[in-house]
Amino acid sequence: MVPVLLSLPLLLGPAVLPETGPYSLIFLYTGLSRPSKGFPRFQATAFLNDQAFFRYNSNSRKAEPVGLWSQVEEMEDWEKESQLQRAREEIFLVTLKDVMDYYEDSAGSHTFQGMFGCELSNNRSSGAFWRYAYDGQDFIEFNKEIPAWIPLDPAAANTKQKWEAEKVYVQRAKAYLEEECPAMLKRYLSYSRSHLDQKDPPTVTITSRATPGRNRIFKCLAYDFYPQGISLHWNQAGKMPASESRGVFPSGNGTYLSWVEVEVPAQDRDPYFCHVEHSGLSQSLSVQWDEAKRAKAESKVATRPQ
Incomplete structure (x- = not known):
């Protein structure tokens, strides 16, 4: 089983952008073992720079654009995005359960979070990251230079073993950060640059x-x-x-x-x-x-x- 925050295949044409930026595409995931009433067990938010542009949660089971992006047509196939987020939700919550089983603490209330994304500056990839935290403490992160998952918690050694069971999974994670995420960000920017480039003086x-x-x-x-x-x-x-x-x-x-x-x-x-x-x-x-x-x-x- 992969950490798969890997997305469905993208059919992207070449994107030509003026030199500017930086721009970032960041996904934030949160899973709760015992959510309070009214809170979903899993939720995901995607950000373009500091602006949330779509959300998904385990109650609605739908990825939906928010804010100005709800008025932008053809920016994303939201049904396919919903399918992807459902797959990520399943894997995410399985990992949370694995960590709780390691610590033999299934009765407590625990939080698992993931954050990953990439950045473009002057139309070139200028950074990417992928990391997780358990109950607010660093858990595991991906080093794309090695490439490998680096455990930061005793329980993460098991997670690393599972996520690196096949070498192709590691290569796919590296390709996601270095190729797919920047390509996706370029495509989103073709719909969003005017909004992200706004400058309101204080x-x-x-x-x-x-x-x-x-x-x-x-x-x-x-x-x-x-x-x-x-x-x-x-x-x-x-x-x-x-x-x-x-x-x-x-x-x-x-x-x-x-x-x-x-x-x-x-x-x-x-x-x-x-x-x-x-x-x-x-x-x-x-x-x-x-x-x-x-x-x-x-x-x-x-x-x-x-």
């Missing part, structure tokens, strides 16, 4: 609040931007004061938000600028806290009825 606002020690906290918030790569930092008199970044988070509408904070001594009246760099901006952006607006806001707070 809207930037700065707020201020007082700390118990009477210092001030300046917060620079950038939101409604895409793609998610962004650089935010504070600048004061040509220096970068110590600041705290909160990372990048989805906004829920297909865009992202991020913010960075800096603590300023109450007596410090030097100007502070939030410096922003993003691919949606024609040039970097520096935004200064508006002292007039700050004074007006603080005046409203001071006169508010107690």
Whole structure:
């Protein structure tokens, strides 16, 4: 039995794309030994870059496009994709059971996850990976250079033996990562590039609040931007004061938000600028806290009825 996340044969013509990217095609699988009520035992999501474009689960037994891709015709034969995902589901859950049997823990609640995919940059394959985790810990991964499955957990030695029972299975896994996955990604990009290439610049606002020690906290918030790569930092008199970044988070509408904070001594009246760099901006952006607006806001707070 193979780890077969190998897909059905593809009949792909040559695809010519402008030099750009990177673009990625990633599949995320999750199997649960004891799913909670309302949760499927197995589910799969496919991503183009950071955008989910189809989902499958063991309840519906159907692979279905999501978001903008539900409006794209002929991007995929969804019945064939559903058949493929059903086959992957069966193998995936068998592997989960094998691991539980190894640890003699069939009564517990356990999770098995798989992630695999490839990347294109300048119309060439620039990376691929295939790995699994059991209960959140690394389990096994594929090294396409050897090629071989590398056990990362005691139970994975049995999985490796099963998956490498015939040499052809290893070669097929290598071919999937190096040939089939990039070819599939190129085909999907012929339908999706305009969406994945969108660049929405961030809207930037700065707020201020007082700390118990009477210092001030300046917060620079950038939101409604895409793609998610962004650089935010504070600048004061040509220096970068110590600041705290909160990372990048989805906004829920297909865009992202991020913010960075800096603590300023109450007596410090030097100007502070939030410096922003993003691919949606024609040039970097520096935004200064508006002292007039700050004074007006603080005046409203001071006169508010107690």
